[in-house]
Every structure is written in C-alpha cells, then in structure tokens.
Amino acid sequence: MSIRSLWVISEENRGSGVVLFSRRYPTVESRARRFGKEHYVSIPEDTAFVRSLLTELGLTDPEKPFVEARDSCDRMHKTSALELKLDQLRGDVLWPVLAIQHGKLILACLPLIEAPLKPRPSLPSLPSISQGFSLLAGLQAFLTGVKAEGDLTSRLGLLSNLLLHACPLGSPLETNLSQTVVPPASLPGTQKQPAWKPGIHKGRAQVAVAVSEQVRSMQYGNPSKPDTWDVFGAVSCKCDLEGVLPNVTVTLSLPPNGSPLQDIVVHHCVTSLDSSVLTASSVDESDSSAFSGPYKFPFSPPLEPFRLCCYTSQVPVPPILGSYQITEELGRLKVAVNLKLHESVKNGFEYCEVQLPFFNRGQLANVDLRVTTGQLEVTRERGLVVWMLGQKFPKSLEVSLTGSVNFNGVNVSGPQIGPMDFLCVGLTSYIKASILNVFCEIKFLNDSSGRIFRKDKQNYMYSLFGCYCLLMIVVSYVW
Structure with a gap:
C-alpha cells in the first residue's frame, strides 16, 4: 500500500491554483510502471496536473459551467476517485486521483494500484484507496486542525520532515499526522537528510x-x-x-x-x-x-x-567432538550418541539440550534410552526425543546416550501420522544440540549408500566410516 505522489494546492482567483507542496516517490513510480505495463500513465508536471484537477472538480471556467469531457451523460460519477484526462488525442487518463477540499485548500494524492489496470479493478478491492484517504484526512487535520500550532506556512515547512516519518518512501506508516511527533524543521548543520534515513535520533547517545x-x-x-x-x-x-x-x-x-x-x-x-x-x-x-x-x-x-x-x-580444533550411530534390528532402532566438549571451551552456560527427531516412521511407541547426565523428554506425536543436559558438561567433558526406540508404523493407505521428511528416509537422520550463549547445532546424516541429497538435486559422495555416518557440528558464540 503506497502512494505515487502527494499534493497540497491552494485555489486562487479566476479558477487557477498554486502548488504549495508536492512530493513524488520514484521507487513507487517504478513499481507503477511494472504493474501498469502498456496502460501505464506517467504523472504530469505540477502545472498540468493542477489544471486537469481543477477542471475535474469544476473550479475552472466559471462562465462555462458545462464541460463535455466532464459533464457529459456517458460519464457517471459513482465514486470519489477521480480520473483526470491528460491528453485527449492519446486518451491518457490518470486514475485514481483522490482529492479532499477544505476551503481554499485542495489535498490530493495518487495511490499505487498493485493490479492490472485493464480491466479496471473495483475500488473496494484496492486497500491503497482507503489508505490514501486516511492519509489525506490526517494531512487535513494537521494543516487545518485546532491542534496544529502556527500559520499554514510554518506547518507546510514541517510537512517535509513529517512525511519522512509518517510516509517513508511512499508507504504510509502513520496516517494520524496530528499525533505524530514532528521533527525539527531545520536539521543541524548543512547536511541533507538522505531518503534511506527517514529521521534523526533525539535523546541519549x-x-x-x-x-x-x-x-x-x-x-x-x-x-x-x-x-x-x-x-x-x-x-x-x-x-x-x-x-x-x-x-x-x-x-x-x-x-x-x-x-x-x-x-x-x-x-x-x-x-x-x-x-x-x-x-x-x-x-x-x-x-x-x-x-x-x-x-x-x-x-x-x-x-x-x-x-x-x-x-x-579458522580455529585450530573444533569446539565439540561427537558421533551419532543408528542401526535397525527387528523393527527397533538402536541409537548411540557421544559428545565431548573441548577443554578450550568454557564449561558453563544457561542451558543445553539435544534434540533427536525421527521421521517417516509414525508415532513413537516405546523409548528405552539411558543417558550419563541430564533428563529425557519424549513428544510421541512429533516423533521427538529431547535430551536436557543442564547448565554444564560433567568434569570429564563427555556425555553419552544409548538405547533403542520403536514405532507404531506408517499407515500406507490412510493419512500419515508423525513427522515426515523427504531427506531422512531409511537410516538417514540427524540430531541438534542447542546451547545458550554457545549455540551448537549437530547434524548427523546416515545413509546406507553414503550419499547426501540436497534440494538442488546435486549428489555428494563421501567415504564414510562404519555405518556410513557423517557428523556436522555448528557452534555459535555470541558476545
């Protein structure tokens, strides 16, 4: 929901108007060009836009109340979104232009239509329309409301910096401009504020x-x-x-x-x-x-x-050494996990847990696992075993988990029960360990063919040991 341009116009005598303020957003205009394609109509210069807008609002040619391009029977005004005829020969029409009149002031904006222009979409289906009217209503309250201080000239001087906060890069973030904290009108020094920095910090550095x-x-x-x-x-x-x-x-x-x-x-x-x-x-x-x-x-x-x-x-040694082995015997999986914290790593953290997920096997039925330290928590529906190690490794800096698990099985004909994964099939599985302050992610890939398949369908061959295990450890330190 963005706007392509915004205008504040003052209606003068004899049906003319003066642009008091205008703001265009080139990045939004580039998006409008992509959405509109061959039906895209560029925004004209301010003088041509004001002339077309005043004509559409009936504020020009007071001695000529009837204008065929505006008042003919083939044009029925059913909405408050205006269409401005810019070029009669080429048939260029700028739509939808939103406008609000308040005395001699005219507030107008051109919302971005994020849809094909032909056929013309309905206004209720365009969220940028309501967003544009909300922005104009907030702008009206800011320029003419009782809460605004000073004359119109001083308020227009604040408007440029105000829009940097309320509508950066053409995207309205705050439409109630009267409640928005107005930044100072004159920025310190002679530097120009860049568009990528919509405000300045005030307060403690x-x-x-x-x-x-x-x-x-x-x-x-x-x-x-x-x-x-x-x-x-x-x-x-x-x-x-x-x-x-x-x-x-x-x-x-x-x-x-x-x-x-x-x-x-x-x-x-x-x-x-x-x-x-x-x-x-x-x-x-x-x-x-x-x-x-x-x-x-x-x-x-x-x-x-x-x-x-x-x-x-580079580091001379990995901070954690480990192995993860898994075998299948008579429908049961035998699991063995061994982890060792390197002596150079500080043995102290807020918590440490290891997750053992099991995929494509149905729900967990029986879990017979033993650990040297910590506690186990089983979530049968998710096929997950969580090993909570606590706040530190033992003095030996080594921990292990051994045992076996079995499952209810996979329902081939009915809906699948339990977690599914296209990679972890057969004996391929992995474990994850998380340590607060030292985040550790351990992944084990175990496949009888020794191949690791990625989403990009490239095959990576490894010479694996024993039951073809590959242990990947990822450790993060945060200071």
Missing part, C-alpha cells in the same frame, strides 16, 4: 555492538578422511546518535594467536575501508597477504539495527 561467531564442523570418524571446520562471524550494531549523518568507527582486534579474518563483506553504510581488509580470501590458499588487524570500520549508521560486516576465519 548510545552504541550497541554484538559479535557472533558460528563454527561449522564436519566429522567423518574415519582416519583416512580428515575432519573439516570453518568459522563464520558477524558484527551487528544499533546506533542511537544525534545528527543527520554521524560518524562512527568500530575497531576489531584479534586475540593473542588469533587467526586473521577473511572474506570480509561490509554493509553499504561503511564509508571507507583499507584495501588489504577486502583482499584476504579463504579460497586462495597461496595468499600470504593476510591482514592481522586491527580492523577499522568507519560508517554512518542507519536508525534500525544492521549487520556491519560478515567474515570467515
């Missing part, structure tokens, strides 16, 4: 920075197939600072013996960056130009939270 890292590890359990792991990090920011375009610099420093950051991608608000920061790549193993920091990111922040940069790095 504060900057919040969060660094999150995710370690994804693939563990094969095969001495001939080395394990692999990667680090993916992100820096998120929320800046509440006064001014139009305040300058902020975030500096990242590596810990002692820390690995350099690679594959850095920055937000578009970053103003400048050292070229050596962007050239470090994890793809080129022969690249010896790794920049070890400090990494400085100068930027002008937007109002909303945003991701300042993303990067990759």
